[in-house]
Amino acid sequence: MLALKFDNRFIAELPGDPEEGPRRRQVHGACWSRVLPTPVRQPQLLAHSPEVAALLGIDEAAIQAAEFAEVFGGNRLIEGMDPYAACYGGHQFGGWAGQLGDGRAIILGETVNAKGERWELQLKGAGPTPYARRADGRAVLRSSIREFLCSEAMHHLGVPTTRALSLVATGEPVLRDMFYDGNPEYEPGAVVCRVAPSFIRFGNFEIFTSRNDTALLEKLVDFTIARDFPEIEGDAQEKRARWFAEVCERTARLIAHWMRVGFVHGVMNTDNMSILGLTIDYGPYGWIDNYDPDWTPNTTDAEGRRYRFGHQPHIAHWNLSRLADALLPAFPTPDTLHHGLDRYIDVFTETHSAMTAAKFGLHRLKREDSEWVAEAFELMQRAEVDMTLFFRKLAEIDTAAPSLAPLAEAFYSEALREQHRPAFEAWLQGYAERLRGDGEPAEARRARMNATNPRYVLRNYLAQEAIDLATQGDLSRVHELLDLVRKPYDEQPGRERFAARRPDWARQKAGCSMLSCSS
Numbered sequence: 001m002l003a004l005k006f007d008n009r010f011i012a013e014l015p016g017d018p019e020e021g022p023r024r025r026q027v028h029g030a031c032w033s034r035v036l037p038t039p040v041r042q043p044q045l046l047a048h049s050p051e052v053a054a055l056l057g058i059d060e061a062a063i064q065a066a067e068f069a070e071v072f073g074g075n076r077l078i079e080g081m082d083p084y085a086a087c088y089g090g091h092q093f094g095g096w097a098g099q100l101g102d103g104r105a106i107i108l109g110e111t112v113n114a115k116g117e118r119w120e121l122q123l124k125g126a127g128p129t130p131y132a133r134r135a136d137g138r139a140v141l142r143s144s145i146r147e148f149l150c151s152e153a154m155h156h157l158g159v160p161t162t163r164a165l166s167l168v169a170t171g172e173p174v175l176r177d178m179f180y181d182g183n184p185e186y187e188p189g190a191v192v193c194r195v196a197p198s199f200i201r202f203g204n205f206e207i208f209t210s211r212n213d214t215a216l217l218e219k220l221v222d223f224t225i226a227r228d229f230p231e232i233e234g235d236a237q238e239k240r241a242r243w244f245a246e247v248c249e250r251t252a253r254l255i256a257h258w259m260r261v262g263f264v265h266g267v268m269n270t271d272n273m274s275i276l277g278l279t280i281d282y283g284p285y286g287w288i289d290n291y292d293p294d295w296t297p298n299t300t301d302a303e304g305r306r307y308r309f310g311h312q313p314h315i316a317h318w319n320l321s322r323l324a325d326a327l328l329p330a331f332p333t334p335d336t337l338h339h340g341l342d343r344y345i346d347v348f349t350e351t352h353s354a355m356t357a358a359k360f361g362l363h364r365l366k367r368e369d370s371e372w373v374a375e376a377f378e379l380m381q382r383a384e385v386d387m388t389l390f391f392r393k394l395a396e397i398d399t400a401a402p403s404l405a406p407l408a409e410a411f412y413s414e415a416l417r418e419q420h421r422p423a424f425e426a427w428l429q430g431y432a433e434r435l436r437g438d439g440e441p442a443e444a445r446r447a448r449m450n451a452t453n454p455r456y457v458l459r460n461y462l463a464q465e466a467i468d469l470a471t472q473g474d475l476s477r478v479h480e481l482l483d484l485v486r487k488p489y490d491e492q493p494g495r496e497r498f499a500a501r502r503p504d505w506a507r508q509k510a511g512c513s514m515l516s517c518s519s
């Protein structure tokens with residue numbers, strides 16, 4: 001039997017909307033609206049994360065019981081659950097979008113595990129809420145598989161993220177115009193149960209300032225600090241200052257991790273930025289195959305490329321600046337907020353530099369290293385070299401006699417490889433010399449490199465293959481990938497194929513190179 005302890009502080013301590021239910025509306029003076037998940041025809045558990053279940057104290061027998069799929073498909077509540085949707089706004093693609101809110105996400109409650117840790121349980125795709133605007137509140141299987149697998153993959157890569165407990169098929173079709181070309185089609189629906197200590201986003205604060213509701217803004221700020229940042233000390237104003245700096249620092253570390261593993265979020269709107277510095281909202285995200293800082297996976301962003309890989313550090317700062325604007329009424333002067341934004345730059349620079357050093361097998365980068373580091377990335381881009389394979393294979397370079405051979409499989413085009421061979425070989429000579437100067441034994445260096453440069457990432461085409469099979473009723477690949485991503489830094493004999501560079505067929509295929517927001 002599923003038994004969890006709940007302590008729903010968000011709704012106990014913050015004001016709610018007096019109206020209940022999903023009638024679409026603007027909600028004023030409230031942080032949340034009570035709304036129940038809409039039951040689905042035939043909830044069926046397709047996959048679950050054993051690590052997240054263990055975290056929550058849910059045992060295997062409870063997972064296999066029919067009740068589990070019913071609860072996490074949205075058909076049944078257990079004692080202590082008190083579902084609601086949160087009110088938030090956001091800046092989307094650079095402009096203020098007004099009220100957004102959890103349009104299809106419903107929080108079931110805050111569960112407290114045996115260790116006293118607090119975890120919010122949130123269903124995504126559980127039916128409409130007051131914030132659903134004109135949409136249906138549902139999610140399709142393909143996007144739910146992507147969210148489920150990638151949340152867990154990111155966690156195991158060491159990237160801060162929301163987690164995923166379960167993937168439940170609804171047995172109901174969902175109508176989506178995947179290519180935005182006026183040809184909508186029915187697709188299978190699903191619900192993912194996401195898990196995080198807090199789902200509060202930058203947009204939860206922005207909405208109140210946009211409505212001049214300073215009292216509620218301050219209430220939410222102090223609540224967030226008390227519940228989600230209990231380690232912060234000081235008087236009320238000191239706490240707020242330290243908290244904003246902490247949010248900036250966490251965001252800096254988050255983005256540095258994305259850059260380290262080659263993750264492109266795809267839709268870094270302020271409503272998709274977690275106050276805890278977690279990766280949140282796995283929509284049109286993608287992974288860098290051939291290194292290209294200008295690449296964005298999101299078809300909606302293809303024109304302006306606002307959310308391209310190389311622009312993410314800048315966008316995070318822009319988003320934090322919008323958060324700072326929103327927080328201004330809660331601070332006596334803007335200075336503290338400026339200080340926080342500076343912390344973002346300092347911490348990002350430091351962390352990114354340390355991670356880049358580790359990727360190249362060094363303890364730290366010296367000022368004079370910046371030139372050859374930049375050259376490596378330029379060469380990778382020009383010669384169309386796979387980022388993940390390049391760094392992984394770089395560990396195998398023999399510093400006494402460096403050659404391009406260990407890197408061969410990282411190249412997408414033989415012609416480009418041959419064209420850039422002389423430049424690469426010259427670069428490798430300099431790199432090997434730098435490593436020799438460091439004097440570290442090769443074994444130690446390799447071990448460090450392989451702990452920061454993943455062997456397996458959830459390449460877009462891998463997720464798409466699993467989706468294609470799942471759509472035909474075969475979940476085996478979803479399960480295999482879930483198992484694969486649990487040890488992304490280990491060689492997994494027999495699974496080399498999942499480390500291979502993107503095949504040619506995937507270069508332009510929907511879901512593999514470009515993704516629409518339709519989900």
Ligand SMILES: Nc1ncnc2c1ncn2[C@@H]1O[C@H](COP(=O)(O)OP(=O)(O)OP(=O)(O)O)[C@@H](O)[C@H]1O
Pocket residue numbers: 100101102103104105124128131132133135136137138139267271272280281282283517519
């Ligand atoms: N099918 C849908 N039904 C209702 N609301 C939706 C739907 N799709 C998106 N929205 C809402 O549109 C806004 C922006 O969507 P976005 O794609 O960022 O979020 P999302 O993928 O639904 O969810 P999240 O950020 O919770 O992961 C959000 O307010 C979201 O809840």
Ligand SMILES: [Mg+2]
Pocket residue numbers: 271272281
């Ligand atoms: Mg979102």
